Structures are given as C-alpha cells and as structure tokens.
Amino acid sequence: MSSHQPEDRVAERRSDRHHVVVIGSGFGGLFGTSALKRADVDVTMIAKTTHHLFQPLLYQVATGILSEGEIAPPTREILARQKNAQVLLGEVTGIDLEAQTVTSHVLGRETVHSYDSLIVAAGAGQSYFGNDHFAVYAPGMKSIDDALELRGRIFGAFELAELGASRGENVDHLLTFVVVGAGPTGVEMAGQIAELAHRTLKRDFRAINTRTARVVLVDAAPQVLPPFGARLGDWTKRGLERLGVEVMLGAMVTDVDERGLTVKFKDDRVERVDAVTKVWAAGVQASPLARTLAEQTGAPLDRSGRIGVNPDLTLPGHPEVFVVGDMISLDNLPGVAQVAIQGAKYAAKEIQGRLHGKPAQKPFKYFDKGSMATISRFKAVAVIGKVRLTGFVAWLMWLAVHLVYITGFKNRVSALGHWFVSFLGRGRSERTATEQQIFARTALAMLDRGATDLVSAPGEYDAAAELARREELEANAAEEVRLTDSHVRGVKV
Ligand SMILES: Cc1cc2nc3c(=O)[nH]c(=O)nc-3n(C[C@H](O)[C@H](O)[C@H](O)COP(=O)(O)OP(=O)(O)OC[C@H]3O[C@@H](n4cnc5c(N)ncnc54)[C@H](O)[C@@H]3O)c2cc1C
Numbered sequence: 392m393s394s395h396q397p398e399d400r401v402a403e404r405r406s407d408r409h410h411v412v413v414i415g416s417g418f419g420g421l422f423g424t425s426a427l428k429r430a431d432v433d434v435t436m437i438a439k440t441t442h443h444l445f446q447p448l449l450y451q452v453a454t455g456i457l458s459e460g461e462i463a464p465p466t467r468e469i470l471a472r473q474k475n476a477q478v479l480l481g482e483v484t485g486i487d488l489e490a491q492t493v494t495s496h497v498l499g500r501e502t503v504h505s506y507d508s509l510i511v512a513a514g515a516g517q518s519y520f521g522n523d524h525f526a527v528y529a530p531g532m533k534s535i536d537d538a539l540e541l542r543g544r545i546f547g548a549f550e551l552a553e554l555g556a557s558r559g560e561n562v563d564h565l566l567t568f569v570v571v572g573a574g575p576t577g578v579e580m581a582g583q584i585a586e587l588a589h590r591t592l593k594r595d596f597r598a599i600n601t602r603t604a605r606v607v608l609v610d611a612a613p614q615v616l617p618p619f620g621a622r623l624g625d626w627t628k629r630g631l632e633r634l635g636v637e638v639m640l641g642a643m644v645t646d647v648d649e650r651g652l653t654v655k656f657k658d659d660r661v662e663r664v665d666a667v668t669k670v671w672a673a674g675v676q677a678s679p680l681a682r683t684l685a686e687q688t689g690a691p692l693d694r695s696g697r698i699g700v701n702p703d704l705t706l707p708g709h710p711e712v713f714v715v716g717d718m719i720s721l722d723n724l725p726g727v728a729q730v731a732i733q734g735a736k737y738a739a740k741e742i743q744g745r746l747h748g749k750p751a752q753k754p755f756k757y758f759d760k761g762s763m764a765t766i767s768r769f770k771a772v773a774v775i776g777k778v779r780l781t782g783f784v785a786w787l788m789w790l791a792v793h794l795v796y797i798t799g800f801k802n803r804v805s806a807l808g809h810w811f812v813s814f815l816g817r818g819r820s821e822r823t824a825t826e827q828q829i830f831a832r833t834a835l836a837m838l839d840r841g842a843t844d845l846v847s848a849p850g851e852y853d854a855a856a857e858l859a860r861r862e863e864l865e866a867n868a869a870e871e872v873r874l875t876d877s878h879v880r881g882v883k884v
Pocket residue numbers: 414415416417418419420437438439440442444445446447448449450481482483484512513514515532533575576678680715716717718726727728729731763
C-alpha cells in the first residue's frame with residue numbers, strides 16, 4: 392500500500408452566483424436540485440453513487456422482477472437539461488460548517504467544495520442494532536449492491552438445493568428463506584420469495600419441489616406493518632400465511648450465522664431456524680454525516696442517529712444549512728420518500744426566497760399522502776388519511792403511484808412490461824445473477840482501502856518505477872525458466 396497522501400483539491404466555482412451544494416442523489420437530493428432549476432444559483436450535487444435509487448422497488452430487483460437500471464437511472468441523465476446543476480461523484484467525508492466547505496472522496500481523489508447554502512440529504516443505512524457482523528450473512532436492502540447480492544443468493548439457493556437433492560443430500564436449509572423485519576420492505580420481500588417458490592419456479596427444477604420451500608418472516612414486534620394499524624396488520628398477516636409464509640412475531644433475532652439464525656420469543660423460548668438465505672429488513676441508522684453536524688452544532692441525535700433540526704429544517708446557528716429526509720428527527724416524521732421530497736422542496740424554496748429578500752416561510756409541515764405495501768400480486772394494503780384499503784383496489788393504487796414515481800418515461804414503460812410478465816404471467820425477466828455479485832463485496836472488504844487499492848491515486852503513478860519493476864519481474868521470470876530448464880528446480884519438460 393502506498394503512503395502517498397493525495398493533496399486537497401479545491402473545486403473551482405463555476406460563476407459568482409450563489410452556490411448551493413446538495414449532498415445525495417436520493418429523493419431529497421434529486422428533488423431539492425430539481426426545485427432549484429429556475430433559481431439564479433449554481434447547484435453542485437455530490438453523491439457516492441452515480442444513480443438516483445428508487446428504494447421502494449429494491450425488493451423487485453432482488454426477486455428478479457425488475458432490472459437495476461429501471462429503478463436506478465443515472466442522475467446525470469435525469470439532470471442533463473438542468474443547466475445550472477453539476478453532478479459530481481464522491482463520498483462526502485467531512486463538512487466544515489465554519490469554513491462552509493464539504494470534502495468528498497472518490498478512489499483516492501479528495502475534493503473540497505465551498506458553498507453558500509447546503510442541503511444535506513444523505514439518507515440512512517441499515518442498522519443491525521449493534522450486531523454489524525450479521526450483515527455478512529443477512530444483507531440489508533438499501534442499495535443496488537444489496538439487491539443484486541440478494542438476487543444471487545435467493546436464486547443460487549434453489550440451484551444448490553437442486554444439486555444437493557440430486558446427490559441425495561438434505562437441502563432443507565437451502566430451501567428455507569428468512570426475512571427479518573415485518574415492515575413494508577420485509578412483507579413485500581417475504582411475499583415475493585413465496586410467489587417465486589410456489590408459482591414462478593415450480594416447473595423449473597427436477598430434483599426439488601420448490602413449493603415445499605419454507606419462507607419465514609420474523610419480527611420482535613407483536614404485529615406486521617405496525618404503522619398501518621392492527622386491522623390492516625392482521626389482514627396482511629393472514630394474506631401472507633395464505634401465500635405460505637410463516638409469520639413469527641414477538642421473536643427477537645439473537646444470532647445470525649452462515650447456516651441460519653436463532654430467535655428468542657417473549658416467553659424465553661429459543662428457536663433455531665436453519666436457513667442459508669437471510670434478508671435483513673429490520674432497522675435504519677442515519678448517515679454518519681448527521682453525527683458530524685451534531686458535533687459542530689450541539690444538535691441532538693436520536694437512537695437511530697438522526698439529527699434534531701429547527702422547524703425550518705436548518706441547523707441550530709446555521710441558517711444556510713438544511714438537512715432533509717431520512718437523516719432528520721423532527722415531530723416524529725417517518726422515514727419515507729415524501730418527507731424527503733417535501734423537505735427538499737421546502738429548503739429550495741427558502742434558498743430562492745432569501746435571494747429575493749422574501750420573508751422566511753412558515754415552519755416545514757409534512758403533508759401525509761398515505762402509505763401502502765404489497766403482499767403479493769393483486770394484493771396490497773393502503774392507508775390514506777382515515778381511509779383503509781385492502782386487496783385489488785389497494786394494489787391498483789400501488790401500481791399507479793409507483794408508475795408515476797419511477798423516474799423517466801422509458802423506465803416506466805419497461806417496468807410496466809416486466810410487471811405484465813410477472814403478474815399476469817408467471818415469469819421473472821431478471822433472473823440473471825453472477826458469482827461476482829454475490830462475493831465481490833466481501834472480496835473488496837478484504838482490501839485495506841477497498842477499491843482504492845485497485846487504482847493509483849493521482850500523482851501516485853511513477854512510470855520509471857513501474858518500468859523498473861516490470862524489468863525486475865521479467866528478469867525473475869527468465870531466471871525461473873533457466874533454473875527449471877537446467878534441472879536445478881522442477882522437471883524439464
Ligand atoms: C427497501 C426500502 C423500501 C422503501 N419503501 C418505501 C415506500 O414504499 N414508500 C416510501 O415512501 N418510502 C419507502 N422507503 C423509504 C424511502 O426510500 C426513504 O425515506 C427515502 O429514500 C429518503 O430519502 P433521502 O433523500 O433522505 O435518502 P436516500 O433516498 O436514501 O438518498 C441518500 C443519498 O445520499 C447518498 N449518500 C449517502 N451518504 C453519502 C455521502 N457520505 N456522500 C455522498 N453521498 C451520500 C446516497 O448515495 C443517496 O444518493 C423505502 C426504503 C427502503 C430502503
């Protein structure tokens with residue numbers, strides 16, 4: 392590993408205009424940037440992925456219904472027509488509120504960006520409630536990497552079961568799938584794995600009967616979908632059970648390993664479930680940037696690491712910094728897309744208003760447009776204000792809402808085509824999974840500096856040294872050949 396430390400590079404401002412830096416290309420980042428389209432400002436969006444991810448449909452990528460491109464279009468393409476916006480790849484590692492700078496990294500390149508206004512929308516990651524080592528055995532559902540890894544593991548488990556059964560082995564642990572967390576993501580995931588096993592794959596294998604697969608949904612809470620209320624929770628539980636999902640409630644996961652997991656019930660009963668494929672859809676932890684901001688402002692952090700913000704979404708003592716979406720703790724707002732979208736639009740409007748000398752807006756008020764979750768094809772639950780919907784009507788609503796929110800016309804058309812294949816037919820268009828998708832993340836984690844170890848940082852590449860190294864390697868190889876050919880080492884062929 393090189394000891395070379397890359398120099399800080401300060402990004403040049405594009406003009407004298409007010410400069411807004413936006414961190415994140417998720418719902419908050421994208422909608423905040425778009426809302427500044429007509430403003431007399433330059434916007435720099437910095438995000439650690441090059442795409443805008445539509446997280447609510449990740450489970451469909453994991454279960455082979457949609458392709459990753461359909462739910463994660465390039466942010467650069469979405470914003471191509473917005474002339475005042477520049478998109479930069481980079482993981483933000485530091486925010487200096489006094490100096491008004493943001494520092495980002497990508498593969499050893501460090502860049503410092505100055506700002507006049509800042510919108511922080513870095514979202515949240517998976518929480519394993521202090522048991523981060525579970526992640527290796529039970530990936531979460533937060534990124535495209537997660538979804539593709541899970542796709543590989545789910546379809547791979549059926550493959551290994553077919554092989555094992557052909558050799559006369561017991562494959563129950565391969566045909567058991569456990570989803571931890573009975574919120575909307577866990578319910579949708581469990582429902583889709585059950586449909587996959589009982590419907591999609593039932594004719595594809597010879598040695599195993601995929602319909603005997605066991606799908607288990609585990610949660611420490613006493614009901615599924617707690618925010619939807621007891622009646623819809625109960626309806627959903629019965630719907631899942633009819634699909635063949637085993638619902639284990641009041642069951643806390645105490646250990647996860649390669650071959651399965653252990654759960655402990657309220658009455659202290661302990662049960663072991665042998666399952667190679669586990670999915671973690673249980674908890675969230677706000678971006679570590681929330682802590683950076685809290686340390687500099689004294690703003691409180693809640694148990695999920697979310698930062699307490701002022702009623703206008705700014706940080707105490709820093710009216711130029713807005714924090715939106717999953718990172719904030721304000722009035723018990725839920726971690727949903729609409730909170731991020733509405734918060735980001737509010738921040739963008741405030742920035743524009745200030746430039747025009749307008750008085751400050753009223754405090755941010757979230758307008759709840761409702762929540763929904765699908766159980767299986769044609770079956771969903773929805774809550775809109777006081778209205779509770781179940782079954783086909785709720786599913787049609789789910790379909791319409793998701794079609795509207797998927798980004799880009801071509802993605803909408805192709806998602807609709809894939810849904811047609813999966814829901815009216817039995818097929819799944821996106822079953823491709825490679826070994827690399829399943830194992831490359833672990834391989835990268837074994838490198839000291841991750842992907843950075845695979846590329847040279849700027850200024851690190853020394854052509855003369857590289858040539859000398861190559862000559863030395865060639866000389867060594869020639870010497871090896873000579874030793875082998877002269878019988879000093881090995882056998883002469
Ligand atoms: C599986 C799943 C299903 C969901 N289903 C629903 C649903 O059905 N309905 C609903 O309303 N909500 C749903 N949600 C929640 C919803 O997706 C989030 O509330 C929403 O995405 C929050 O938006 P955000 O902008 O705060 O964060 P995100 O959308 O998560 O965006 C965060 C962005 O910040 C970037 N980023 C993070 N850290 C850094 C860094 N250090 N430097 C640079 N960039 C960084 C990320 O790459 C990303 O672009 C779901 C979430 C998940 C995970």
